[in-house]
Amino acid sequence: MAQAPTIGRSGSEQARHPAFASLPAGATDLPHSLTSLIGRDRELSLARELIGRPSVRLLTLTGPGGIGKTRLALQLAVDLAETFTDGVRFVPLESVRHPSLVAATIAQTVNVQPTGSGAMHDAMTSALQASNMLLVVDNFEHVLAAAPVLTGLLANCPHLTILVTSRVLLRVTGEHALAIPPLTLPDPQSSRSLDDLAQSSAIQLFVERAQAVDGTFVLSDSSAPRVAEICRRLDGLPLAIELVAPRVRHLALPELLDRLGQRLPLLTGGSRDRPSRLQTMRNAIAWSHDLLAPGVQLLLHRLAVFTGGFSLEAAEQVANWGREEQGGGDRLLDTFDVFDGLGTLIDASLLHLEIAAGGSARYRMLETIREYALERLDTVGEAATTRRTHAAWFLAFAERHEFGNLLSGDEWVLALLETEHANMRAALAWFEEAGDVGSLLRLAAALGHFWISLGHYQEGRVWLERALALDARAGVQARILVSLGGVTLYLGMLEEAKTSLTAGLAGCRDQSDPFNAARALIRLGAVATAQGDIAQSTVLLEECLTVSRTVPNPRLAAIMGGWALINLAVTARTLGDLALAEERVTEALGRMRHAAYTAGTIMALGDLGDLAHDRANHTRALALYREALGLGWERPGTREVTDVIESVGIVAIAVGQAERGAQLLGAADALRERMGLRFRVGVNEVSHERALTTARAALVEAAFTAAWASGRSMGPAQALEAAIEPFPVPTVAAVGRLADGPLRGASLTRRETEILNLLAAGQTDATIAATLFLSVRTVENHVSHILAKLGVRTRAAASQAAGLDAPASDLTA
Numbered sequence: 001m002a003q004a005p006t007i008g009r010s011g012s013e014q015a016r017h018p019a020f021a022s023l024p025a026g027a028t029d030l031p032h033s034l035t036s037l038i039g040r041d042r043e044l045s046l047a048r049e050l051i052g053r054p055s056v057r058l059l060t061l062t063g064p065g066g067i068g069k070t071r072l073a074l075q076l077a078v079d080l081a082e083t084f085t086d087g088v089r090f091v092p093l094e095s096v097r098h099p100s101l102v103a104a105t106i107a108q109t110v111n112v113q114p115t116g117s118g119a120m121h122d123a124m125t126s127a128l129q130a131s132n133m134l135l136v137v138d139n140f141e142h143v144l145a146a147a148p149v150l151t152g153l154l155a156n157c158p159h160l161t162i163l164v165t166s167r168v169l170l171r172v173t174g175e176h177a178l179a180i181p182p183l184t185l186p187d188p189q190s191s192r193s194l195d196d197l198a199q200s201s202a203i204q205l206f207v208e209r210a211q212a213v214d215g216t217f218v219l220s221d222s223s224a225p226r227v228a229e230i231c232r233r234l235d236g237l238p239l240a241i242e243l244v245a246p247r248v249r250h251l252a253l254p255e256l257l258d259r260l261g262q263r264l265p266l267l268t269g270g271s272r273d274r275p276s277r278l279q280t281m282r283n284a285i286a287w288s289h290d291l292l293a294p295g296v297q298l299l300l301h302r303l304a305v306f307t308g309g310f311s312l313e314a315a316e317q318v319a320n321w322g323r324e325e326q327g328g329g330d331r332l333l334d335t336f337d338v339f340d341g342l343g344t345l346i347d348a349s350l351l352h353l354e355i356a357a358g359g360s361a362r363y364r365m366l367e368t369i370r371e372y373a374l375e376r377l378d379t380v381g382e383a384a385t386t387r388r389t390h391a392a393w394f395l396a397f398a399e400r401h402e403f404g405n406l407l408s409g410d411e412w413v414l415a416l417l418e419t420e421h422a423n424m425r426a427a428l429a430w431f432e433e434a435g436d437v438g439s440l441l442r443l444a445a446a447l448g449h450f451w452i453s454l455g456h457y458q459e460g461r462v463w464l465e466r467a468l469a470l471d472a473r474a475g476v477q478a479r480i481l482v483s484l485g486g487v488t489l490y491l492g493m494l495e496e497a498k499t500s501l502t503a504g505l506a507g508c509r510d511q512s513d514p515f516n517a518a519r520a521l522i523r524l525g526a527v528a529t530a531q532g533d534i535a536q537s538t539v540l541l542e543e544c545l546t547v548s549r550t551v552p553n554p555r556l557a558a559i560m561g562g563w564a565l566i567n568l569a570v571t572a573r574t575l576g577d578l579a580l581a582e583e584r585v586t587e588a589l590g591r592m593r594h595a596a597y598t599a600g601t602i603m604a605l606g607d608l609g610d611l612a613h614d615r616a617n618h619t620r621a622l623a624l625y626r627e628a629l630g631l632g633w634e635r636p637g638t639r640e641v642t643d644v645i646e647s648v649g650i651v652a653i654a655v656g657q658a659e660r661g662a663q664l665l666g667a668a669d670a671l672r673e674r675m676g677l678r679f680r681v682g683v684n685e686v687s688h689e690r691a692l693t694t695a696r697a698a699l700v701e702a703a704f705t706a707a708w709a710s711g712r713s714m715g716p717a718q719a720l721e722a723a724i725e726p727f728p729v730p731t732v733a734a735v736g737r738l739a740d741g742p743l744r745g746a747s748l749t750r751r752e753t754e755i756l757n758l759l760a761a762g763q764t765d766a767t768i769a770a771t772l773f774l775s776v777r778t779v780e781n782h783v784s785h786i787l788a789k790l791g792v793r794t795r796a797a798a799s800q801a802a803g804l805d806a807p808a809s810d811l812t813a
Contacts, residue, residue: 030077030090030136037075038208039183039201040068047076047178051134051161056176057154060140060164063180066239069165070138072180076163077136084161086133086713093139095307095422102146106137106153111715113458113676121149123673125156130709132159141167148172182236186228197224202231205238209245217248226253233257243350289372292344299341300350301382304373305390308422309354309364314393315342321389362419388434391427395439398424398446405453406559406597414635417450428463437471445476448483453599455638455675457487478507482520489523490639492678498527514550518560521547525567530682534571541568555595562591562600566607573611573683582611599640602628606644610684616757618651618729625651629724637716642671647684648723649711650691655729656763658698659707661691666711667719690773697770698763748789755782760799 050056061069077088091109096102103120107113112127137150147170150162154174164170169177183202197203198219206227210217219227230253234240247256289297302319303310310318316338342363345351350369354362365373377383397420404413417424424447431440444467451460464484468477481504489497501524508517521544528537541564548560565588572581585607592600609624625648632641649664665688672678680688696704714722748756751772758768765783769776783795792798 030074030081030088033071033074036208037068037071038205040072040075043072043178043180044076044079047072047163048079050176050178051076051080051163057161058150058164058170058172058175059162060166060170060175060177061180062166062169062177066237067180067182068238069180071238073136073138073163073165077134080134084132084134086131088134088136091135091137093137093143096143099143099146102143103149106135106149108674110135111670111674111712113674121152124153127673127712128153128157128160130159131157133161135160135162137162137164139166140164140170144170183231183238183241185232185236188232194219194221194224197228200228200231202234202236202241203227206231206241206245209242210248213246213249223253226257230256286372289350289376295337296341296344297376299338300345300369300373301377301380302386303345303351303363303365304370304377305383305386305426306365306423307426308420309362310423311360311362312339312342314397314420314423315363318386318390318393321385384434387430390423391430391434391436391439391443394420394424394427395431395443395446398443398450402446403449403556405599406449406556407553412634414450414453417447418454421456432466432470441467441471441476441480445479445483448479448486452483452486452490453638454635455490455677457491457676460484460487461491478504478511478513479516480504481507482516482523485520485523489527490679491676494527494530497523501527514547515553515556515560518544518548518551518564522560522563522567525564525571526679529567529571529574530679532682534574537571538568541571558591558595559597559600562588562595562597562604565591566600566603569607570681570683573614578611578614582608585611598631598634599638602631602640602644605631606640606647609644609647610687613647613651613654613687614683616654616754618655618757621651622648622729626724629720632720633717636720637671637674639675639677641716641720642668642675642677643680643684645671645719645723646688650684650687651729652727653691653695653698654758656698656758657727657729658695659703660727662695662699662704662707663711664719664723665691665695666708667714667722668711669708670712670714671716671719690770693770694763694767697767748786752782752786752789755779756786756798759783759786759795 047059047061050059061073063069074090077090081088089109091106093102093105096105103124107120107124110124110127110133112123135153140147144166150164150170151172151174153160154162169175183205184200185202186197186200203219203224207217207219230244231241234244244256251259289300292300299319302321303315305318306314320338342351346353346363351363351365354364356362374383377386398417401413401417424443428440428443431437431443444463448460448464451457451463461484464480464487468480468484481500485497485499485501485504488500501520505517505520505524508514508520521540525537525541525544528534528540544564545561545568548557548564551557551560565584569581569584569588572578572584585604589601589604589608592604605624605628609621609628612618612621612624625644628644629641629648632638632644635641645664646668649661649668652658652661652664654661695707699707711719711722754772755768758772765776765779768774769779772779786798787793787795790798
């Protein structure tokens with residue numbers, strides 16, 4: 001429990017729920033709170049009791065902005081996490097600006113992504129139908145038209161419970177509401193003693209937040225009445241108190257009271273055209289805003305254009321535009337003022353600082369404050385200019401980092417782009433709204449590689465198509481078409497991909513752009529391979545090898561050539577020429593490693609693992625897969641890593657670890673669904689289907705279903721960790737390896753070797769038949785030939801003769 005603040009003679013009897021030091025197993029994606037929850041025992045108890053009723057599956061926590069609905073919901077979710085077998089998922093809607101985007105936001109949170117033209121609702125219903133889960137949907141009041149999304153899920157998912165926070169009721173069938181009141185205030189007619197006043201939860205919150213910035217602050221006989229009056233004038237609203245309390249560093253309590261008296265009308269005393277739930281909070285923010293110097297006020301207004309936070313560099317550029325357009329030539333803020341102003345805003349609790357794992361700083365603004373600041377920005381007539389400056393900054397940012405991970409080998413570039421994804425969405429929307437088609441085209445073109453690399457296929461497709469629909473001008477059009485071809489390829493839309501890539505290739509040739517021409521040729525080769533035209537694929541990929549040599553940047557040239565070789569290896573493998581395939585992938589791996597291109601190295605290692613699996617060398621396959629996965633920790637949810645996780649699952653099933661394999665295939669399936677990834681190399685498609693058939697044959701239906709569901713519940717990092725974890729695998733001694741053993745002269749065929757390995761893994765004739773797509777009679781015949789060639793009479797003796805009965809110490813791969 002958090003230590004109670006110092007309040008003079010007596011401590012508080014109000015229960016405190018501490019900051020989340022650790023979360024229950026089911027609360028893996030809940031935001032961690034760094035402050036204690038004060039004075040909400042009654043509401044927590046009521047909410048727990050309501051959610052415990054079988055008839056209550058939709059509970060809405062209501063109340064004005066700043067009342068503490070989100071914090072209460074998070075504490076409730078932590079308390080209930082272990083009650084729900086599939087855990088808790090938190091869906092923040094603060095940055096979702098339209099009801100039509102609510103379903104997609106929920107789907108992303110629960111790792112669901114529809115494929116092709118599949119309906120979002122159907123995909124979520126399918127994924128959540130059997131889930132015993134608590135879904136916490138936060139800040140719903142501005143997207144009320146999306147309420148049917150929630151009731152539709154509840155109608156089709158009988159074990160799902162939804163907890164909503166909203167300033168207003170959803171007013172839908174099945175809704176139960178719990179109004180969250182302000183924190184308790186002392187009765188002005190009752191005793192004004194320190195002991196009595198200290199029982200107020202509003203006063204406790206004020207004291208705790210004041211002491212956080214001023215350790216010497218103490219609630220005393222003289223200060224307590226003034227604190228009580230401040231809390232009364234703030235109506236006991238937690239956010240208002242948290243905004244005011246830190247000002248004890250700068251103002252005496254009487255001065256605080258004077259300012260509140262001038263700025264905060266009673267709840268019913270505001271403008272009648274404003275909802276009463278907004279009046280006190282708006283005035284609380286206005287009061288804090290008006291304490292700022294004019295330059296810092298201006299900074300706050302301009303910073304509100306950022307979505308999802310911002311860096312110091314972005315703040316200095318976007319918020320620092322001057323009056324040049326009005327002819328003044330001077331700047332309203334210099335870079336030092338921006339930096340200093342950020343500190344002032346943090347002190348004023350209008351901004352907060354987050355330190356990322358790598359040590360970088362990021363600034364965030366509470367949504368209620370951001371909304372207020374945006375209104376002020378519009379009132380002073382600066383909204384359009386600031387949004388234009390913001391969009392221009394992120395256009396330059398995206399163009400600067402477009403192929404950064406290819407050019408420098410730094411994977412952090414993609415992570416940086418992901419961090420700013422919300423801001424770039426806002427920039428795209430602004431360009432579209434402002435009719436700046438040229439900038440929209442440039443930004444969509446610059447984001448194409450990012451969308452493909454991190455699996456944002458659906459979103460990339462939407463923006464790329466919208467950009468082309470607005471203007472199909474030459475220049476960036478070719479790059480947009482190449483990227484559109486990439487995302488549609490991975491979405492499994494082969495004909496659409498072929499059309500876009502063909503047009504994009506023609507444009508790149510016209511513009512003498514060998515790099516993007518090579519990108520188009522590689523994916524056209526993949527389309528041809530997927531459509532069974534190996535000859536055409538080979539022509540395209542060999543042309544790509546030639547074109548890649550003309551790419552001016554040596555690193556890019558090496559990467560594109562290596563990528564072409566990986567795809568040429570796929571064509572060789574498809575034709576059954578495993579030796580040629582391995583030769584090509586090995587050369588590609590050397591190029592990718594030399595270029596320090598992580599994604600390419602993962603692809604090459606994974607493909608070498610697939611070739612080892614084709615030869616039934618499962619130990620080598622797993623070693624290669626795990627080497628690949630070891631490089632994937634920075635980007636665990638990408639296509640390359642997902643493909644390798646899937647391959648590990650296939651091998652696990654092949655060596656008799658059906659439950660483990662089913663779990664990994666389930667995990668890969670969920671990752672693919674999240675991205676909308678439907679593309680799979682043809683040979684791997686066969687292996688995948690064969691593995692599923694084998695696993696179902698080896699396990700009872702309940703065991704298979706449980707393993708599959710367990711995998712699907714994993715996040716990207718959990719799936720990667722599970723795939724890397726070793727599991728028992730019979731050591732495969734190559735047939736004929738024992739110089740003096742019974743295999744001398746045995747001369748087993750490749751098919752017989754495959755069957756012998758499966759026999760050693762404990763599989764039955766029926767399971768082997770399902771795995772290799774053979775009849776049971778054919779397997780029995782092969783087993784008879786194996787026994788005869790090895791000169792043994794039993795299957796166990798055959799395994800021993802082949803050296804497949806390795807001791808336990810040799811069974812881990």
